[in-house]
Amino acid sequence: MYGGGTTFDGAGADTVASEDPGRLQAFEARIALGEKIEPTDWMPALYRRQLIRMIEQHAHSEIIGALPEGTWITRAPGFKRKLSLMAKVQDEVGHAQLLYSAAETLGKTREEMITDLISGKSKYSNIFNYPAYTWADACFISWLVDAGAIVNQLANAKGSYGPYCRALERICAEESFHLKYGHHCVIYLAAGTPQQRAMFQEALNRWWQPMMHFFGPADKLSDHTRILMKWKVKMATNDAMRNQFLDMYVPKILELGFTIPDPKLAKNPGTGVWNYTEPDWEEFKRVIQGDGPCNRERLEVRRIAEARGRWVREALRSPRAVYSMPLA
Numbered sequence: 001m002y003g004g005g006t007t008f009d010g011a012g013a014d015t016v017a018s019e020d021p022g023r024l025q026a027f028e029a030r031i032a033l034g035e036k037i038e039p040t041d042w043m044p045a046l047y048r049r050q051l052i053r054m055i056e057q058h059a060h061s062e063i064i065g066a067l068p069e070g071t072w073i074t075r076a077p078g079f080k081r082k083l084s085l086m087a088k089v090q091d092e093v094g095h096a097q098l099l100y101s102a103a104e105t106l107g108k109t110r111e112e113m114i115t116d117l118i119s120g121k122s123k124y125s126n127i128f129n130y131p132a133y134t135w136a137d138a139c140f141i142s143w144l145v146d147a148g149a150i151v152n153q154l155a156n157a158k159g160s161y162g163p164y165c166r167a168l169e170r171i172c173a174e175e176s177f178h179l180k181y182g183h184h185c186v187i188y189l190a191a192g193t194p195q196q197r198a199m200f201q202e203a204l205n206r207w208w209q210p211m212m213h214f215f216g217p218a219d220k221l222s223d224h225t226r227i228l229m230k231w232k233v234k235m236a237t238n239d240a241m242r243n244q245f246l247d248m249y250v251p252k253i254l255e256l257g258f259t260i261p262d263p264k265l266a267k268n269p270g271t272g273v274w275n276y277t278e279p280d281w282e283e284f285k286r287v288i289q290g291d292g293p294c295n296r297e298r299l300e301v302r303r304i305a306e307a308r309g310r311w312v313r314e315a316l317r318s319p320r321a322v323y324s325m326p327l328a
């Protein structure tokens with residue numbers, strides 16, 4: 001188990017045993033019919049908790065995800081790349097706003113979510129805890145991390161919770177621009193000098209394993225998939241999403257002449273399932289529990305941003321108080 005100790009089969013707090021059976025049955029019937037559940041509808045407490053957990057982690061991933069690419073805005077090669085990257089990073093922060101709003105409909109405030117992020121209580125995507133050393137690392141994120149996100153989000157946009165699905169639909173529209181931008185950046189490197197090609201190959205070597213981790217633990221290790229799929233919050237398992245990403249993007253990476261750093265990677269033509277070297281799940285566990293190469297730095301940046309923006313939030317809440325604040 002990787003998570004905060006939730007169990008769905010036992011008699012712990014995270015079961016539906018205490019729910020009214022009639023209401024639960026009606027709720028599950030609506031989901032089976034493909035209806036959307038809206039914030040004021042009845043829902044099991046576990047559905048609410050699971051959605052808050054997942055949407056909140058997704059929102060955190062968007063604002064923390066803005067950091068590794070954000071550091072490349074001033075160093076992106078050329079004015080047009082700077083403009084495009086700036087727009088992309090702004091979009092990612094906007095996605096966090098949409099997702100925090102969706103999570104708030106379930107009863108957790110934005111302040112509580114931010115507090116849980118900067119205290120280290122809440123998780124966010126593993127992949128943003130790795131450093132973006134070179135421009136090619138930023139290109140990897142814009143192309144392939146966004147590609148992975150689209151695979152996940154297009155599927156889950158057809159899920160059961162209305163506010164999350166609507167946020168995902170809008171996010172996917174913007175992500176498709178990011179994907180095109182990222183692909184263009186990588187094609188440019190691929191068609192460039194041997195040094196530019198080598199730079200992207202090195203980025204691919206560094207980011208491949210975190211990318212495999214991005215879709216979550218192997219199904220047999222996943223704590224939450226079963227209940228989330230039953231209630232159509234997740235529309236495919238972690239392994240199925242990983243497989244779909246490999247199906248769509250391995251050919252595109254190979255077509256640019258790069259080598260994927262996994263000698264076992266091959267598609268079984270009979271089953272359509274990709275075989276690959278099992279990613280190091282111990283490393284995944286360490287990273288999502290706070291001990292990756294950049295976790296401390298990422299959270300520190302958020303803490304500083306939170307402290308610097310406090311006066312703005314206080315001013316919005318109580319404009320008069322601002323006049324009596326000492327100048328910083």
Ligand code: BYC
Nearest residue numbers: 002003004058061065124125126149214216222223224225
């Ligand atoms: N990273 O039972 P499981 C972007 C945790 S941002 C960290 O399989 P679940 C972008 C999991 O939370 C978009 N932790 O979980 C932004 C759980 O721990 P807890 C990112 C992970 O929820 C800027 C435990 O492991 N996309 O694209 O059924 C620039 C057990 O896992 C991860 C999303 O956030 C991970 N990768 O499935 C560029 C998508 N995987 O909570 C790009 C929304 C697992 O029990 N989220 N864990 O303590 C999801 O679809 C699902 O939450 C996951 C995991 C598929 C990620």
